[in-house]
Amino acid sequence: MSIVTEQLNRTIAPVIKDATEFELKLKPYEKYVLDNGVEVYAVNAGTQEVMSVELVFSAGNWYEQQNNIAAATNFLIKNGTKDKTAFQLNEHFDYYGSHLTRGCYNETANIVLHCINRHLATHLPVVAEMITDAVYPQHELDIYRQNMQQRLTVNLKKCDFVAGRLIDEYVFGKNHPYGVYSNKEDYDALQQQQLQAYYKQYYTEGKCIIFAAGLLPADFAQQLNSTIGQLPLNKKEIPAIVHPLAPAEQMKYRIINDEKGVQGAIRLAQPFPNRHHPDFQKVQVLNTLFGGFFGSRLMSNIREDKGYTYGIHSYILNHISTTAWMISTEAGRDVCEATITEVYNEMRDLRDELVDEEELQLVKNYLIGTILGDLDGPFHIIGRWKNLILNGLDENYFYNSVNIIKTISAKELQELANKYLQPEKFYELVVV
Incomplete structure (x- = not known):
């Protein structure tokens, strides 16, 4: 039996296609709802045994009554629970080579876990603990306040930083969530009880959506439901808040x-x-x-x-x-x-x-x-x-x-x- 192979003619350049000729397809997600009504959107794909789980809360600065409450609440959620210190929480995720971050934005705030998929069962109970049992220790708040004020002092010397603050104020208004910016006095005004109250309303009893991706465990939905699905999330309606624009008159x-x-x-x-x-x-x-x-x-x-x-x-x-x-x-x-x-x-x-x-x-x-x-x-x-x-x-x-x-x-x-x-x-x- 003879096999005929086609020889490449390397003197002829391959045909170049414009990117606009490609047909793009957005891989669909899987959706399921946990026992407490939390919606989960998941993309199960990839070849490596890694994954991410992002919990998105309606807890951004859109909902705060006092400047910096939302950001401080989000940052310090990882700095101590009833049973674990900030060091113990960080040590838990570091031990497994995992990475847990948090971030606060205008309308939303998140907690994001990146880990090897076989360690998910170890991490989810700790994430759930952060959502229900964070205590916001006074000494952690003091350290946060000091660090943020020092960072602000340094940044205020940079023209790029100042310009970013001011242009948002001009376009949206100095009291609008998109236009407000931090001052030293705002950090001085932060109180432990305020953070605990905001945390209870917008995290423990708040509205949450979950986005997950990677090579997910076969029992991923069950793991989520037995931990996050049993939390008191989505039990109360988040009040709709309207912030009118108040742009500057001078241009x-x-x-x-x-x-x-x-x-x-x-x-x-x-x-x-x-x-x-x-x-x-x-x-x-x-x-x-x-x-x-x-x-x-x-x-x-x-x-x-x-x-x-x-x-x-x-x-x-x-x-x-x-x-x-x-x-x-x-x-x-x-x-x-x-x-x-x-x-x-x-x-x-x-x-x-x-x-x-x-x-x-x-x-x-x-x-x-x-x-x-x-x-x-x-x-x-x-x-x-x-x-x-x-x-x-x-x-x-x-x-x-x-x-x-x-x-x-x-x-x-x-x-x-x-x-x-x-x-x-x-x-x-x-x-x-």
């Missing part, structure tokens, strides 16, 4: 943070609708072309041509409610104003001229390539699902976004530029 600001500073932090921002607005997905394409990747108009002009900055970026803030379109960079003090002028020049060009097909195709390929990267592996996939679910969206939003990237025209982008890229709509801030 342009120049702040001197360091008289001897040689560099300035630049922020340009305008309020922008959230993901449910019909323009949102199309604007993501326009934003990428404008300043959303290394080959963008802003990068090519202000970094590569003018040499004013190492990097400049444009992006839509990742907020669930009303968000903002932001341009951010740092430049030499003597060229800050020139940098802003060039940003507006790029806005003008996008309003006045159609982008050519070659550049548009480059942007489309970049965006599709980015999505392909986000679909590589279970942790990226569950991250994509988490973003959709927490924003009240489904897989149709994902596929519609892919279709928009593939089909949007230069004319549509020009119309969007004329609608949104108007200098008078942007708050303008320079901090040196």
Whole structure:
């Protein structure tokens, strides 16, 4: 029997396909509901025996009555329970080579466990203990307060940090959860009883959703249900809270943070609708072309041509409610104003001229390539699902976004530029 093999002709380059020619598929999740009503979204995939479990609580600073309560409550949830000290909690996860983190954001706060799947049964009871029996020791609160105040003192000397605080205040309002920022006095005002009360309302008896990914154990659902599913979560309704926007009336600001500073932090921002607005997905394409990747108009002009900055970026803030379109960079003090002028020049060009097909195709390929990267592996996939679910969206939003990237025209982008890229709509801030 003879076997005929086809020889490769290495003198002929392989056919190059545009990323827009690929058909993208978002792997579906498995969903189940625990005994206490906690919804679980899981992507069971991968080849390594590792996994993540993320518990997302409606416990962000959107719900706090006093500044920094939400962040402090979330941070100190790992710093002692009725039966374990902060050291013992950390030692427990470190012993197994696992990693447990927590984070507080605007609407949500989370507890995230990364571990080898066979150790899950050992960790879940400890996670449950943190949700029901955290005690918020006074000495841990004192250490937290001191550390945060020291960090704030250092950061306030950095123009980039100050600019990030101020632009949010201008766009959303100084009392809005998206615009509020921390001061030393806010940390002094933190009291143990306040943290314990917030913890009880928004963690122990709070609203929780779970996102899991990786090579999950065969009895994963049963393990979750026998631990997290028996907690008093979701028993009470979280009250709906409305925070009205109160943007600043003045649009342009120049702040001197360091008289001897040689560099300035630049922020340009305008309020922008959230993901449910019909323009949102199309604007993501326009934003990428404008300043959303290394080959963008802003990068090519202000970094590569003018040499004013190492990097400049444009992006839509990742907020669930009303968000903002932001341009951010740092430049030499003597060229800050020139940098802003060039940003507006790029806005003008996008309003006045159609982008050519070659550049548009480059942007489309970049965006599709980015999505392909986000679909590589279970942790990226569950991250994509988490973003959709927490924003009240489904897989149709994902596929519609892919279709928009593939089909949007230069004319549509020009119309969007004329609608949104108007200098008078942007708050303008320079901090040196």
